[in-house]
Amino acid sequence: MNTFLDFISFRDPNVIYVVLGMLFVNTSSALIGTFAFLRKRALIGDAIAHSLLPGLCLGFLVAGEKNLIFLLIGAFVTGWLSTFAVDIIVNRTKVKQDAAIGIVLSTFFALGIVLLTYIQQNAGGEQAGLDHFLFGQAAAINRSDVWVFGVIVVLIIAVVGIFYRSFVVVCFNPDFARSVGLPVRTIEFLITSMTVLAIASGIQALGVILMSALIITPGAAARLWSHRLPRILLLAVIFSVVSGIGGAYVSYAKAGMPTGPWVVMFLSIIVFLSIMLAPNRGIVSRISRARRNERKILQENILKAYYQYHEKKQTKKLDQLLTIDQILSIRNFDTSDLMKGIKKLKREGFMLQEGTTYALTTPGQKESKRVARLHRLWEQYLLKRTQIDTDHVHSGAEAIEHIITPELEKELEKELGIEGIPDEDY
Amino acid sequence: MKKEVSVEVHNLTATYGGRPVLWDIDFSLPAGQIIGIIGPNGSGKTTLLKAIMGILEPSSGYVKVFDKPLDEVRERVAYVPQRESVDWDFPASVFDVVMMGRYRKSNLLKRTNKADVEIVEKSIEKVGLTEFKNRQISQLSGGQQQRVFIARALAQKADIYLMDEPFVGVDAATESSILSILQEMRKEGKTVLIIHHDLQTVSEYFDYLVLLNTRLVAKGTLQEVLTKENLSNAYGGQLTLLAKVVDIIKKTEFPIREKDVDL
């Protein structure tokens, strides 16, 4: 608990750097990564991230120490080379993009590991911590790093803001963009460069192996929540930053824990929750929609049973009190379902109870007629417009009566030229 | 007086990985008409439109639009890609997509202005999608998506429209509403170039035809093009010899034309 208090109260000045660092790094990668996700370049992030390692090592060798600027320049160069190599392989050979990415990724990464091992065996103490670049160590972020990340995030926000329209049209329909004469190659170059930059800035905190998750995952999770790109971008940033700071906390509390895996763990939880909870597409909302539909079907069937009962007895008004057995004689409900449905209908003012008998209220009678009418209109429609046997007409209409909207009802009426409730029942 | 030429294609050859898909295509098309491009699957129709629009670099030859290189007249040309060429799950609304028709190289960094919004709304209205204006494109039917693309082209306010199979996957009602839009465009003196699949309707829709199968098989008025001989040349497997040569070229990476022959 104490470490948590230390963390959130920023008592340890390093915590401020870590939190700011994660805020900047994750904002950068989520923003530009969402565009990579929309361009369906999910794997390219992986290739870039792995390909940064040799660049980082070269940057270290040139500088002779862990100078962030040198490391970033080295990373940027090899990151860029990797996307370039993928493009060349795809354009010049028959190798498809996924295979090309696999080839480039492993080649660059192998080279990186060779260089890293060389450095560890030959350089002195100043190389300490270089291996953090594999899995990331947020605690290593210091004051001057924060400045660099800050500049990068401002740059990326500015580029996304200024080139927003071009990014969108190039991601959605590059052929069209080219046809209106937009400089598609330049725009793609810009997106790729910003992606490389964002990944490079995150390497120290998250490591080359897992950094690519921060490019694609936030945008993919955010997409489940919204159809509007500005909102998707905002959500992606929030998801990413929350996971980043969560992961940084765990690795702070358990000194020495690598940060990258924990950030990705948090991110995965968010993805899981998004799949479960997201509106419309989420599992929970699908289940609750199914439940709602079932309830609606049950209630409307009970109302319709009343209409059928009265029709049999040839009474015009639908005001008789019925016992449960009488209702069941019309339609074979499951009794516990029936009781539940009646309870709901009573609460909604469609039914009332007297002792052990039940009747429809005035709105209930109206609803009852409406449902019966829709059912029979649809039966008539099926008979008129399709090839269907009369003994199949009823089951065909049984589900449809519950989903016909008032607009469809009007159209049915017009098409069939029927007013009121058809007498024929199949 | 010489009739105005809308598109001039000069000795155009396009290849994919060494295989010629368009081969020495050479024609010029009249302006102010509805022109159909027909040919069997894989005959290079889409490739021809892409080459005209400069989306694809031809291996030789050039294209002129209104007697100028395309780059000088881009704002007078609108392109409607094949509907399946984009991901309709992209997070954008009908309005967003149609607004793309107003994008130019020159206004890319600017915000949209009122005049643009007005043009976009008019275009959406013309294709009958006003009530879906703010709908996400993923929630549209195939025919509605096709109309979104046409609205985007209308918003470009061009003089020539190149459309890749705008009638595929639309119902009869949509088809006739698209057709009446096209006829209205012709009345305004615009040129429309359409890739079309259905030979049944060709004579109803078009004033002028280009019949393609890797090579130009025929072009001209309906009577000139729709002859038994032309159609069996293009569709009837009469060009199997051509296909065989194409395969050899691809396998041997043979140059299509000797370097020093100037055309």
Ligand SMILES: Nc1ncnc2c1ncn2[C@@H]1O[C@H](COP(=O)(O)OP(=O)(O)OP(=O)(O)O)[C@@H](O)[C@H]1O
């Ligand atoms: N990106 C590509 N890479 C390689 N080959 C391609 C590519 N695009 C098209 N082709 C080939 O070029 C040929 C012509 O293609 P194109 O799309 O122009 O035909 P099309 O006439 O539009 O056909 P369809 O009627 O099916 O739309 C086809 O054989 C196709 O396989």
Ligand SMILES: [Mg+2]
């Ligand atoms: Mg095509």
